[in-house]
Amino acid sequence: MRKMLLTNIKHWLFLMSTICLIVIGYWVFGTEVKIVALKPLTNQRQPSVLGVDEWRKAISLDNFDYEEQLVVLYNRVPKTGSTSFVNIAYDLCKRNRFHVLHINITANSHVLSLPNQVSFARNVTKWHEMKPALYHGHVAYLDFSKFQISHNPIYINLVRKPLDRLVSYYYFLRYGDNYRPNLVRKKAGNKITFDECVKLKQPDCDPKNMWLQIPFFCGHAAECWEPGSQWALNEAKNNLVNKYFLVGVTEQMEDFVDLLEKSLPRMFHGFREYYQHSNKSHLRNTLNKRPPSEETVAAIMESKIWKMENELYEYALQQFEFNKRKLLQPDKKQIQRYMYEKIKPK
Ligand SMILES: *[C@@H]1O[C@H](CO)[C@@H](O)[C@H](O)[C@H]1NC(C)=O
Numbered sequence: 452m453r454k455m456l457l458t459n460i461k462h463w464l465f466l467m468s469t470i471c472l473i474v475i476g477y478w479v480f481g482t483e484v485k486i487v488a489l490k491p492l493t494n495q496r497q498p499s500v501l502g503v504d505e506w507r508k509a510i511s512l513d514n515f516d517y518e519e520q521l522v523v524l525y526n527r528v529p530k531t532g533s534t535s536f537v538n539i540a541y542d543l544c545k546r547n548r549f550h551v552l553h554i555n556i557t558a559n560s561h562v563l564s565l566p567n568q569v570s571f572a573r574n575v576t577k578w579h580e581m582k583p584a585l586y587h588g589h590v591a592y593l594d595f596s597k598f599q600i601s602h603n604p605i606y607i608n609l610v611r612k613p614l615d616r617l618v619s620y621y622y623f624l625r626y627g628d629n630y631r632p633n634l635v636r637k638k639a640g641n642k643i644t645f646d647e648c649v650k651l652k653q654p655d656c657d658p659k660n661m662w663l664q665i666p667f668f669c670g671h672a673a674e675c676w677e678p679g680s681q682w683a684l685n686e687a688k689n690n691l692v693n694k695y696f697l698v699g700v701t702e703q704m705e706d707f708v709d710l711l712e713k714s715l716p717r718m719f720h721g722f723r724e725y726y727q728h729s730n731k732s733h734l735r736n737t738l739n740k741r742p743p744s745e746e747t748v749a750a751i752m753e754s755k756i757w758k759m760e761n762e763l764y765e766y767a768l769q770q771f772e773f774n775k776r777k778l779l780q781p782d783k784k785q786i787q788r789y790m791y792e793k794i795k796p797k
Pocket residue numbers: 555556
């Protein structure tokens with residue numbers, strides 16, 4: 452009986468000491484594991500690779516210099532009056548200390564290849580010597596957030612009444628403009644007027660050619676470039692309000708310039724004044740342009756493509772008018788302001 456009790460106590464003691472050993476072992480080695488796990492992080496925090504200031508910059512967005520890091524991307528649609536606007540930028544970039552860069556894509560393609568999308572997005576983001584920078588080119592909207600980029604550029608654009616744009620483009624290909632009057636254009640020598648072209652149903656005035664502003668705002672998806680796609684129109688509208696900082700209309704260029712100047716003065720300071728008073732900004736006019744007849748206009752307005760492109764134009768116009776109205780207080784006399792109050796705790 453006593454013997455049995457003794458062996459029981461022995462077993463019990465053995466069990467307890469084993470548990471103690473396990474607990475102590477786990478504590479010692481566990482901490483060791485924890486310390487080892489922490490080590491690489493503590494090493495990284497030491498400013499051995501980057502300086503303390505660079506580290507602060509890297510980990511804190513507060514230090515992002517929104518003025519000096521400003522990148523504006525103007526993916527201009529052909530024949531929307533974009534040259535006038537870009538000319539002001541070229542004239543004032545030196546005075547306002549920013550760079551203007553033209554994006555020249557092989558064969559005038561409006562869509563970038565996949566490798567070029569990556570390299571373009573990275574290049575624009577990392578090319579600090581160019582900042583603040585205004586990039587412009589005939590390229591469809593590209594969503595920078597796809598490419599692991601932390602700061603997207605600010606997108607701006609202009610839209611024009613779709614038929615006006617088509618007619619302008621039609622005569623531009625035949626007669627050029629007063630900007631580069633000696634350049635021989637693609638269709639030089641072709642004397643058919645736009646009205647005749649519509650009557651003869653020639654391809655140059657096919658409403659399908661109006662499918663351009665929608666894909667420019669829609670972007671790099673295949674369906675953006677399918678004339679008549681409802682999905683593309685919806686996507687273009689969504690991008691226009693969600694991804695673009697400001698979209699103006701050609702018919703109100705001065706107000707567009709004014710809104711830009713008021714919102715982003717670091718780059719656009721003095722643009723309005725310059726636009727009003729320099730003769731250069733109005734320079735580019737397509738030569739020999741004849742307004743289309745009522746009959747032609749009626750025929751074009753029947754087409755599905757015109758209706759859809761016009762819907763985008765009207766949508767952009769509505770948004771632009773809204774932005775313009777909201778600049779002023781409801782009494783229309785004073786510019787809107789805001790301030791902070793009731794700041795607690797003191
Ligand atoms: C783009 O670059 C090509 C090749 O260098 C050149 O021929 C073309 O004129 C350029 N386009 C513009 C609009 O400057």
